[in-house]
Amino acid sequence: MPGSTLNLTLLTSQEITNLKWFLWRTGSPSPILLQAGTCVSLTSSRGRALLSIVNITYKWAASSFNTSDSQCFVLAVQRCPAADTTYTCDLQSPGLSPLRVLVSVTIIQGGDTTCPEDSSAGAWNVTKAGHVAQAPCPGNKTGTVKRTCRPDGAWGPNHSSCTDTGLLALLYRARLLRAGQGWPDEEVPQILAQLPDQVVVVTSPSDLLALVNTIKVLAKIVASARIQLNGSALEALLKTTDKVLDMDASSLWTTARAQISAVGSNLLLAVETLACSLCPQDHPFSFGLPNVQLQTQLLRPTLPSDYRVSSSTQPMLQAHIPKHSLAPLGHNGTNVSVTSLMLQKLDHFLPSNYGQGLGDSLYATPGLVLAISIMAGGQIFNKAEVIMDFGDTNGTPHCVFWDHDLFQGKGGWSDAGCQVQAASASPTTHCICQHLTAFSILMSRHTVPKNTLLELLGQVGLGASIVALLVCLGVYRLVWRFVVQSKVAYLRHAALLNVVLCLLAADTCFLGASLLPPGPHSPLCLATAFLCHFLYLATFFWMLAQALMLAHQLLFVFHQLSRHRVLSLMVFLGYLCPMGFAGVTLGLYLPRGQYLGEGACWLDKKGGVFYTFVGPVLAIMGVNGLVLAMAVLKLLRPSLSEGPQVEKRQALLGVIKALLILTPIFGLTWALGLATLLEEVSIVPHYLFTALNTSHGVFILLFGCLMDRKVQEALRKHFCRSQPPNSTISLATNETYIP
Template sequence: MSSLALSQLLLAVTLPLLELEPTFVPTAQSELSPSGGKSGQQLNQYSGEGESVLVSSYVHLEFSSTAWPQELSKNFTLPTALAVLPPKTLTGLGLTTECRANHSGTSLCTCHPGYQWNATLCSLYPHCWGRRSERDSCMCRSFHGPVTGYCQLLPPVPANLTLDSQLQMHGNTLNLILLKKEEATNLRWFLRHSKNHTPISLWPGTNVLQTSSKGQASLRVARISRHWAGEYESIFEAQGFRWRLRQQVKVPLQEEEVVRLPDALSISCAASTGFQLSCCIPLTTDYTATWSPGEDSQASLQKMSDSQCFVLAVPHCPATNTTYTCTLQSQNLPPLVAPVSITIIQDGDTTCPEDFSVVSWNVTKAGFVAQAPCPVNKKGVVKRLCGTDGIWRPVQSSCTEAKILTLCLKAKLLEGQGKPYEEVPWILSELQEQVGVASTPSDLWEMLHTVTLLAKVVAETSTELTDSALKDLLTTTDKILDANISALWTLAQAQEPSMGSDFLKAVETLVHSLSPQQHPFSFSSANVLLQSQLLRHSSPPGYQMSFSTWPLLQARIPWHSLAPLVHSGTNVSITSLVLQKLDYRLPSNYTQGLWNTPYTTPGLILVVSITADGQAFTQAEVIMDYEDMNGTLHCVFWDHRVFQGQGGWSDEGCEVHAANASITQCICQHLTAFSILMSQHTVPENPTLDLLSQVGTGASVLALLVCLVIYGLVWRVVVRNKVAFFRHTTLFNMVICLLVADTCFLGSPFLPSGYHSLICLATAFLCHFFYLATFFWMLAQALVLAHQLLFVFHQLSKHVVLSLMVMLGYLCPLGFAGVTLGLYLPQRKYLWEGKCFLNGGGVMLYSFSEPVLAIVGVNGLVLVIAVLKLLRPSLSEGPTVEKRQALVGVLKALLILTPIFGLTWGLGVATLFDGSIVSHYAFSILNSLQGVFILVFGCLTDKKVLEALRKRLRGSRSSNSAISMVTNETYTSEHSKERSEPASYEERMTD
């Protein structure tokens, strides 16, 4: 060692000892050896004559110059004290450690190449520059006082770092294998990007898997991208030293990372003589670009903060359509080609004119998409389609704040890179400043996605948040829930319906991560309220917290749920968080038991969490009191597990109690995000209403049986012409379908309910199918009537129309019912809870109501056409007779066609938007008596049916022609070649 102060050198000399007894070698001065012993002592003992051993001795040399004497690198003769030892000369002498002492008495000792401080001494003394690093190579150490050792010769590298290929494709999985020849400890992995000299630590996360076993360790990175390219470094300890192995990994640039502005262009040479093309790539990539064709064009490079653009300025409009190509190249990587097509607008082409909406839009050819750059500090592109009619379509923008994208990327990379305990608080601090500048749906989505990513990282690494970091999160949450960006929520949720649920889960996770040392903690803002506290043995029994919200909310946890945790001596922290307006951003999903009616929420969600010694507990009784709540209420929580991870409201484990006239009490047996649902239009359980429905359906079944008997007696008589055949065929099939459906409905309460019962499932399916079939046959009858009213002299083929009616009446409802069964039975959403009937809540409601209401709408339109035809004046009648006959015809049409066309089911819309009990009574009574209406207005008001039935009951066998005359039949039989005057509109509707 050399010292500026002492001008002396301490050498470690290794000598061979050949067939001699061990000799004690004195030194000029007593010093400490690297192992802690005195210098001048023999370190290795000789045993056995005729063997070779190595003897280590320490020689204290003094010389006048501080520089390393060049003579010491040459052969020289040993001192007299050592001359008795062979060999007589040294063939080489190397410097291992160089120390420089400063005036404070501190020595900075650096190892020469091939030498290193051992790992134990390395961990005891600080680095020369005072910083400690997990990447420290143990090449320099600072000693305050005497130097206690020297750098030692490194043995051969005890491991090998291998990689299948340095060139890794985007989206692939990277596998680095460390083959260990010796036992290795303290293994760590790092990544150094090409443009960043500071290595980044890698930790096991969503993207990174680290494994270690005897003889081998591995690093596995899933879904790599250019952000995972660079120099990988493995640092470990083996054989008493710290080792560092490196491996270079390259990831080619991807086509989607190349921004072409524009990627296609239509240009009018008359309006513009030249244009400019840009090919932009991230700044962190080492690529060069060339444009072709590039003749008479000027290429330039423009560098921004995080990207570089290769710009081609074309001064002249090309003569024909041309494709320009931007070719990107990098050393040892395949080239990447980005084409840009230029289309010349010709005379006569349809174009969209120049426009200045949002940005400046040049003349564009119809069918092309014009592009423009985003404003300053935003990334993305603004697009606008020129329609085929030459009219500009709405502007489509994907512009996002560059700072928000940067924060989102940092959060994404924390899934395996960096130090979460340092970077998560920093990202939260920066994010809350960006909410105010959010102006597009993509801005909002990126912010919410950033919070979701941070929550995942915090959960995986068990990172604890400080009070300042949590305050930044809650401030961000408050701003995100503010009404000023509610329009952004609507647009963003149209693309990502689950974003509200994901955000709620992320906020829950981050709030739970508050460090125990930060309790108690409170936060209050317009949309976010939080209170947390620590429970100790001296704390009052139970936990209670009040919030000044609407409705007024008070939450408490009984002592019996907390006593086991508190008495065990652990640190128990309870956090209560109220989020207002977030429930409006959650999907309208309801689990089984909540599907039978639409709901509203009071606008708040309560999140309660209990943590004991860093472990979260989910089971505890929570009692919540809501004041001034009216209507039918349901105590619910948001279950993130249902609806394929999208989340939904569930009442499992929660009960509602009326504490008094003004307070509704919810009691839940678990901890999560709670709220309360209010039925929008709920009719209380009404035995009278249920009885009327049962009696009406029973009367309908009897009436339908009477219809079948009547048709059995008079069928051949009443279907002698096409119009009558079509009408009575549809009525007959309506009777059959409605009879089966009503019978299944009446019998379903007597069947064993549940998905385990096949007969229950079959009954529900038959009800669904035959009720739908009834309406489709009503539609068939309405369409036939509409044809007869609008196309008076057009004849229909009986066989064609009958085939079409069968397909419409049975195949269409079978398709609806079958698809509904296939979609919702596996999810156990098909049956109404506790009943053998189709579930009437949620999406299932629309599988029945939407086709029914559509048919009712079409049938209503046909009724309007019929009424208008009846009101048309007749030339052969006087004014008084005309008005009287028109009025009678309209009333008769309304009485007959309203029940036959199922128009009474239109009252179902009123039950959805009107909470009055009157609408529910009207709907239940009128539609349970559907069969009675068919009997009265479909059979008993038909003159031909009544006359035929009367003659059949009298035993009369009248001829076909006589019957036709008695019933004023105005249509000839299908075999007649001549036709009399067309029947009146009234006759067409009743016949």
């Protein structure tokens, strides 16, 4: 019965040796060998042998899935039903249980919206709106074609699941081999030899999936039965693979991947497995096509030199395995064979899955995958150091390999055991991995190429910012006691002084970070990134403290807080809050390997960690904008009862000027910073971002310090040794309210 299990036991009084089981189909010219497979199990002991076949299907009874004696049963309906009707068809065969099939019939009545008969895109009869018409596949295809009749009576596109019968025949033959029927040593090469002729009939995603599944099943048979393939069988596989990789991505690969996302990963694993199965007699072997290149070398036990291989692909790829990695394999005198397989375009058909540490960004690959395998003494070895050169790459590369076990077996890119190493005196990048598998390189799709002018602009801007901040500190050293004579002025300049100190320390750390060796294993690099995160956040939180102090002065004129209490609150907001943000970020993202960016002592811009910096900054910019709007409205409509004193008014105007000037500068800078993270931006935002971001100190010196009226008067008094005009002194010391 279909789906049941067949058990046959042979009992004999003699010891059983070299026992074979055969399946003899009715009408078949010769018996079929049964071997251990997914459905066949063979066990034997003294005087007893057991054959077990599980999950028997109709394919076990026929040599082909297509039968010529099929019949069509016609139901004659005497009266058309008034509504849609479901008919029941019971099929009875001798010796089998009845098979019940439900057949739904749609009734079209007068006035119903319908799609008209259409023979331009197939034989489509009149169909009721909202229903799906179904027709058999035309020509030498098996399956169905479906087409939806839209509610407005217009036909939708065709959706085909048609598969070429020749491809299906090869797939079913391979599956029967995998199940346990046939002679794998003979039939696997025969099926491979037929694939190049069958690949030309691939015209639909179903055809592509059937072809890839056939190669996948053959690879599993070869791996489980330890079959060795000759050179001609391998050439047939490589020719087929080359044509598959040239197939149209939009019409075939995209739809096939939508049905089975791992179809590219399945093809990669299957071709890898089959390429490693070349019989020793055919070594060395070399075969190249535009999308596929295979090279094998047979190394002597003495292993005189490194293993080196290069490709003629674009981009060009070079790889070599050092002698010290190969030496332990030849200690018993056996030959060592090394196989390298290069596949062009296949990485574009792999799922966009990225393992831990690579973030969730989209990457671009160079269009090349390299797979290397080492065999010694009949065993495959996966542990060896391999050094690869993928040519000149723009942006920050990641050396990765395709791990078939990630994402529940769908596969994904992983950088475990691989690292990037810049080549000396060369613009190329070396990938060094400690294992052998399918390698490639990942690059951010929208990474701005390394720009010497941009780097120089950033360094010069940071240097100018640091000098300006030092000048600002020197100015405060001279005029401090003259500009902080009132509480409001004291708090305003205290906040600005802390902004200067935090930004000076942050810029110094950031400039020094470029001199440190990047990497998560560098404690100094990690400490520098943490300090930069904390200090830049503190700069913005002190700006927030200025804004909140201004808001309090405007809203609560008659409920003033003491200088000590306000300063304590500002210190808490300016230092403890950013310290909390930076500490929590470090604790959350460092254990995941997502804290530091690639090749820099700064936060990783590809993951969520960077938004723990951008988020607070944007929130502060929003609060500052609200306070500025409120301050402008207050100053435009002054009140007699709540008008501040002249000196307080001047200090508040200074705060507003500082916030009004500094807030757009900082806001514009980080708006451009976010623009540089978006897709497909030009180089212009990067230049503007670098110029403004590295010039904060200059703007603070000019607009926050030197343009302050009190600071100017104090400087004139210090350098000119002359008293300012009486009117100025009068305004500075007057305690009455402005009428």
